Amino acid sequence: MAPKPIKGINPFRGQDILSVKQFDRENLRYLFGLAEEMRIIVERVGHSNLLQGKVMASLFYEPSTRTSSSFIAAMSRLGGAVIPINEVVYSSVTKGESLPDTVRTLESYADVIVLRHPEVGSAAVAAHYCEKPIINAGDGVGEHPTQALLDLFTIEEDHNRVDGLSVAMVGDLKYGRTVHSLTRLLSLYNVKFYFVSPEILRMPPELIEEVKQKGLEYEELEDVSQVIDKADVLYVTRVQKERFTDLAQYDAVKDYYVITPEIMKRAKQTMTVMHPLPRVGEISYAVDADPRASYFRQMKNGMYVRMALLTAVLGRA
Ligand code: CP
Numbered sequence: 001m002a003p004k005p006i007k008g009i010n011p012f013r014g015q016d017i018l019s020v021k022q023f024d025r026e027n028l029r030y031l032f033g034l035a036e037e038m039r040i041i042v043e044r045v046g047h048s049n050l051l052q053g054k055v056m057a058s059l060f061y062e063p064s065t066r067t068s069s070s071f072i073a074a075m076s077r078l079g080g081a082v083i084p085i086n087e088v089v090y091s092s093v094t095k096g097e098s099l100p101d102t103v104r105t106l107e108s109y110a111d112v113i114v115l116r117h118p119e120v121g122s123a124a125v126a127a128h129y130c131e132k133p134i135i136n137a138g139d140g141v142g143e144h145p146t147q148a149l150l151d152l153f154t155i156e157e158d159h160n161r162v163d164g165l166s167v168a169m170v171g172d173l174k175y176g177r178t179v180h181s182l183t184r185l186l187s188l189y190n191v192k193f194y195f196v197s198p199e200i201l202r203m204p205p206e207l208i209e210e211v212k213q214k215g216l217e218y219e220e221l222e223d224v225s226q227v228i229d230k231a232d233v234l235y236v237t238r239v240q241k242e243r244f245t246d247l248a249q250y251d252a253v254k255d256y257y258v259i260t261p262e263i264m265k266r267a268k269q270t271m272t273v274m275h276p277l278p279r280v281g282e283i284s285y286a287v288d289a290d291p292r293a294s295y296f297r298q299m300k301n302g303m304y305v306r307m308a309l310l311t312a313v314l315g316r317a
Pocket residue numbers: 063064065066067068147276277278
């Protein structure tokens with residue numbers, strides 16, 4: 001099921017948000033402009049009534065801290081209400097209810113459904129059975145489009161541009177849905193990619209093919225020290241234990257990369273370090289005080305971008 005293309009004024013009204021493939025530079029401008037307005041609202045008064053009377057169902061089949069809570073915070077700050085279903089353990093999913101029936105139930109009560117699910121393509125399946133907009137909050141090793149939106153928003157904010165940047169993605173590039181979505185989104189711009197991973201966690205061939213098709217430069221490497229002085233953005237990811245069937249393989253690569261203050265000495269003064277979080281050791285806590293550490297700014301921006309997306313999808317922009 002291909003996502004519907006998004007174009008025009010408030011291009012997101014009533015739309016499912018399933019993949020970053022739905023975005024172009026024009027509709028990203030629109031969304032990021034709205035996200036800037038959301039930041040001003042939050043910083044000046046904390047809340048607004050833009051989504052008063054609207055209800056969001058937050059349906060998470062996998063654990064989440066940032067995505068679920070920032071969507072809930074976004075809806076709450078805009079005056080809307082939330083139906084929270086976390087890890088589905090207290091829902092009828094444990095009685096065997098299917099995803100289609102679950103979303104058909106929730107759309108009877110809610111105006112938009114935010115869905116995280118362990119299977120690739122699950123958001124598209126949900127959208128097929130649901131009249132109300134579905135927002136993909138991560139579908140297995142597939143995509144995490146709203147994470148990529150907040151990542152791009154943060155890159156642009158930190159560097160005042162995206163074109164011309166060199167972006168190094170480090171860690172689990174095979175199973176990391178955040179790097180899959182961000183690679184696709186950044187491919188709308190003139191960037192150079194460094195894909196840094198252990199051999200068994202390389203970027204999937206279809207993503208490499210997409211980068212090639214766009215005519216963008218890229219290199220695949222194993223050693224982060226080969227790119228630390230070249231990158232403008234170092235996007236670090238966690239090796240995700242939950243994606244491995246063979247735990248011996250996980251143990252072999254789990255501590256492959258650790259970004260430390262020592263490594264940061266060789267990085268550009270303007271380089272930023274990003275991470276979708278959670279981290280489990282791949283960025284040392286001692287890096288947090290470095291002004292180039294962008295991961296907490298990135299996390300905060302998630303709420304503004306999700307406020308913008310909800311407002312646009314619900315037609316109140
Ligand atoms: N970045 C991210 O998706 O974090 P959570 O898993 O905590 O939502």
